[in-house]
Amino acid sequence: MTDDTNTNPDTNATTAPSNTTVTPDDISRYSLAFESDRANRVAANAAVSNGVLAAATSYRGVRDLPRDFNVQLKQGSITNQRRSGRCWMFASLNTLRYEVMHRWNLDDFEFSENYLFFWDKIEKANVYLENVLATLDEPTDSRTFEVINEGPVDDGGWWQMFVNLADKYGLVPKSAYPESANSMDSDAFVQYLNTVLRGFAARLREAHAQGADMARLRQMKDDDMAVVYRMTAIALGEPPTHFEFTARTKGDADDGEAAEDVEKNGGEKKADDSADAGADAASADDSAAPAPKDGTENYDGTDRSGIIHEESITPLEFMHKYVPVSPDDFVTLCNAPMDRTPFGKRYAIKWSTNVAGTEQMTFVNVPMDTLRDAAVRQLEAGHPLWFACDCMQFALRGKGIFDPATVRVDELFGIELPYEKGEAIEYGDAPSNHAMTLTGVNLDADGRPNRWKVENSWGKTAGEDGYFVASNDWFDRYVTELVVRTDLLDDATRAILGTPVVEVEPWEPLTRPCE
Structure with a gap:
């Protein structure tokens, strides 16, 4: 901008420029400063061609942030x-x-x-x-x-x-x-x-x-x-x-691996306490540990072939029975x-809140x-x-x-x-x-x-x-x-x-x- 800054000699205070618009002279000065710096021209070439994020990506930063976690x-x-x-x-x-x-020893679940x-x-x-x-x-x-009123049911x-x-x-x-x-x-x-x-x-x-x-x-x-x-x-x-639910647990050969679900310190594994906690909760809650039916079911509701099956269960029953926390x-x-x-x-x-009364x-x-x-x-x-x-x-x-x-x-x-x-x-x-x-x-x-x-x-x-x-x-x-x-x-x-x-x-x- 044009230099209309005024200094009061009595107070030595600086007042704001009187011209508040961007003038052609201002643009010329900005452009001259930009063009005189080689780094600006190189950065513009990279950003215009590839976008800001790609142009700003540091290969050293990528290299210094590996995806290994202990x-x-x-x-x-x-x-x-x-x-x-x-x-x-x-x-x-x-x-x-x-x-x-990890409570029910499943390969996957959603x-x-x-x-x-x-x-x-x-x-x-x-x-x-x-x-x-x-x-x-x-x-x-x-x-x-x-x-x-901004977004009554926004996501x-x-x-x-x-x-x-x-x-x-x-x-x-x-x-x-x-x-x-x-x-x-x-x-x-x-x-x-x-x-x-x-x-x-x-x-x-x-x-x-x-x-x-x-x-x-x-x-x-x-x-x-x-x-x-x-x-x-x-x-x-x-x-x-109500809905039907069926899931197959992993076999005996996988049981030990399923319990050791926290990898720590370069491959050493720390056993997860959640399986034990879930088992304790199940044994304390009758709804989570149904009594055996005709001798074919284990204490956790699975049959001997490793199948969890529910013919008709409500969403609340499902959560309380199968979610261990x-x-x-x-x-x-x-x-x-x-x-x-x-x-x-x-x-x-x-x-x-999203639910009245909570x-x-x-x-x-x-x-x-x-x-x-x-x-x-x-x-x-x-x-x-x-x-x-x-x-x-x-x-x-x-x-x-x-x-x-x-x-x-x-x-x-x-x-x-x-x-x-x-x-x-x-x-x-x-x-x-x-x-x-x-x-x-x-x-x-x-x-x-x-x-x-x-x-x-x-x-x-x-x-x-x-x-x-x-x-x-x-x-x-x-x-x-x-x-x-x-x-x-x-x-x-x-x-x-x-x-x-x-x-x-x-x-x-x-x-x-x-x-």
């Missing part, structure tokens, strides 16, 4: 959320399916994501209409109503939303309720369901303004929900109330290092050391972790890499990236937007993590057969939430669980639903 879990086949925002569901179910596979997707639409629609009824006198341009969510759905509706295997065209590509269905719901909201508010009592408004809402159910059933198909036995930790959210407290986000999205804000140590502790104990992050930062989807030392946009553009983590969250530059599953970590000679194995839900063509590697630097900067088993928390963090929650507004820059 603690890693054996997971099932990679999953694929396709063109939907269900990552939080996939990551949640991938976390639990690991426990199912839950039905479509089943929870159906109930998530029903419950989010119900919560939206309930929120409309709770804010009938709120102006439509108020910040609260804008948050409520995104958190671990706690998964827990709400599983507790109410149970879980089913994928064979009982496969994917549909609209679960794999959800945009059109969600668009029109949102449109219908906003129309319902307008009618409810209009009836209230005309003097309708709450009984009348609730009758209108009940009629609205019947329409929501019809639309969802047409788009996704009605979910099963409860979704409620986890807590969400968050690392949001901002002045407005001191560490060592529980926070709850207003208007954030608590809002709640998390414990802890320092990064605490978050990182919890992740290592849980992986070493033989259990994967759900986590949320900003997956757009320093990410190479094709290569399966999350790493600032590999994606050198700073070198490509000749810039310094300005943000510390708290500042990036505060200014909306690095919100959580994607959930995945941690299934491994590499520890250095001092026991500190230097890279992480990440199971994604973008199919086998993303990353290396669906898996990504994240440097610890990236983990510290961009992982914002981690779901940890309560029994594996450190004592100081566990003590925070009994403290009152601090409510925060839904627009505060703490966390965002993951898609």
Whole structure:
């Protein structure tokens, strides 16, 4: 810009330039500076021809981030959320399916994501209409109503939303309720369901303004929900109330290998405690350990040929019988290092639940050391972790890499990236937007993590057969939430669980639903 800066000789203060437009002279100076630097011309050639990320990729960074991990879990086949925002569901179910596979000695297993997707639409629609009824006198341009009305049944969510759905509706295997065209590509269905719901909201508010009592408004809402159910059933198909389930366990020759599912320290294997824990739970729960029928079944419900078979079982019965951990036995930790959210407290986000009558999205804000140590502790104990992050930062989807030392946009553009983590969250530059599953970590000679194995839900063509590697630097900067088993928390963090929650507004820059 033109140099119209003025300095007051009395105060020695500098005032802003009077000319606020970009002038032709400014452009000439910018261009001259650009063209005079050989590095700029080389960078432009690379970026224009190949794109920013490819041009910024450091071969040294790729070389220095191997895909070997001295603690890693054996997971099932990679999953694929396709063109939907269900990552939080996939990551949640991938976390639990690991426990199912290793409790029941299965080669592979996948839950039905479509089943929870159906109930998530029903419950989010119900919560939206309930929120409309709770804010009938709120102006439509108020910040609260804008948050409520932003995306009534959008796909995104958190671990706690998964827990709400599983507790109410149970879980089913994928064979009982496969994917549909609209679960794999959800945009059109969600668009029109949102449109219908906003129309319902307008009618409810209009009836209230005309003097309708709450009984009348609730009758209108009940009629609205019947329409929501019809639309969802047409788009996704009605979910099963009972289903048949058959699975074959691995043979005796594989039993030892199945129990040793945590590889540690260069090939040495650490036995997983989850199998014993599951067996203990099964022996303590009659529903999980049916009495033998005519002497052909073992204590765990399988027959002697290694077949698990259920003629007719409900989703809740299935979850309680075959999932060896409860979704409620986890807590969400968050690392949001901002002045407005001191560490060592529980926070709850207003208007954030997806099931009426359940608590809002709640998390414990802890320092990064605490978050990182919890992740290592849980992986070493033989259990994967759900986590949320900003997956757009320093990410190479094709290569399966999350790493600032590999994606050198700073070198490509000749810039310094300005943000510390708290500042990036505060200014909306690095919100959580994607959930995945941690299934491994590499520890250095001092026991500190230097890279992480990440199971994604973008199919086998993303990353290396669906898996990504994240440097610890990236983990510290961009992982914002981690779901940890309560029994594996450190004592100081566990003590925070009994403290009152601090409510925060839904627009505060703490966390965002993951898609």
